[in-house]
Amino acid sequence: MTVIANPRQRQRRTRTTRQRTLWNVFAIVLGLLWAFPVYWMINSSMLPDSKLLNETPTFFPAAPDLAAFAGVFTDKQFWSSLRMSLTITLIAVGLSLVSACLAALALSRLRFLGRRWVIVAVLVIQMIPTEAIFISQYKMLDSWNLLNSALGLAILYAGTVLPFITWMLKGFIDGVPVELEESAMVSGCTRTGAFFRITLPLLGPGLVATGVFGFLAAWNEFTLALVMLTKAGTTTLPLWLQNFQTQNRGTDWGGVMAGSTAIAIPVIILFLIVQNQMSKGMVAGAVKG
Incomplete structure (x- = not known):
């Protein structure tokens, strides 16, 4: 029919x-x-300088020129800057995730006097421009003998992204029913044990999403590294790109583009690895309960 x-x-x-x-x-x-x-x-x-600086743009290079990439990957300073950036970024992400996870847990699960003001303070601190505290940060690292070191810059990066990551993780923890932890505590777990056994495994997508944010913030940061890394040979990848700009020859735009492409490769690899978990984290962070 x-x-x-x-x-x-x-x-x-x-x-x-x-x-x-x-x-x-x-x-x-x-x-x-x-x-x-x-x-x-x-x-x-992949364009030669003659076509790169031409007024008529070339959208499809007929004969790609890889000389700029050869200059990047044969530069010893590129590899040392890559190691510096990876070290700083990994330390910063680890510090920020551990600290933010504990802070978000306290703000989400504990009820204490002044809790709302602490939440407001987290947002207010995030609004402070980084440039406004350069002098105090410089003096702090200088007093700790951490200038021109990966650990010192990683601590500053972790502190920079910590308020926002704390706020993000609080939303993920709010999305995990507190009854799950209470059931585990009734079965004999301590509050800490209930968090690590029940809540923390469910925060995997949220940790990945916030970790990617922290990774990008530390990987691409320029001004703070420019102020804190003044010793020759201690440069991150964004600082290394300055080598393609000289007063006599101007800017080597082919090298800048090739270097920027090389810097983007670790980010692309990271996204390919965590894309599934990150998409789950973004959806989970938007749903409560």
Whole structure:
């Protein structure tokens, strides 16, 4: 038996199909606009200087020139800066995640006097410009003998992202029912044991999402590293890019683009590894209960 849809149903389906098509087209256009700067960076890194500085843009290089990449990967300072950036970033992410997880747990689970003011203070601290506290941070590291060191800069990076990561993790912990911890405590677990056995495994996507944010913030930071790393040979990758700008020859844009592409490779690898967990974390952070 064939069921014939009435005209209203056909119009509704047609309207839904058109709306879905328009949204798909809009998403594709938005994606292309987002991806174009990345493509232009990679494209420019494979162009010779004659075409790179030409007024007529070259969108598709017929004969890619990899001389800029050869100059990047044969530069010893690139590899030393890469090790410095990785060390600083990993320490900063580890410190910030551990500290933020404990702080978020206290703000989410404990009820103490002044709790709301502490939450407000976390947001207010996040609003303070980093440049406003450069002098105090410099003096602090100098008194600790941590200037020009990976640990000193990692501590500053961890403190910079700590308020925002704490706020993010609080939302994830709020999404885990407190009854799960209470059931574990009734079964004999301590509060700490209930957190590590019950809540912490459920925070995996949230930890990944916040960890990626901390990684990007530390990996791409420039001004704080410029102030705190003044010794020759102690540079991060963003500082290393300055080598392509000289007073006599100007800016080597091919080298800048090739170096920027090389710096983006670890970030791309990180996203490929954690993309599934990160997408779960973003969805979990938007749902409570």
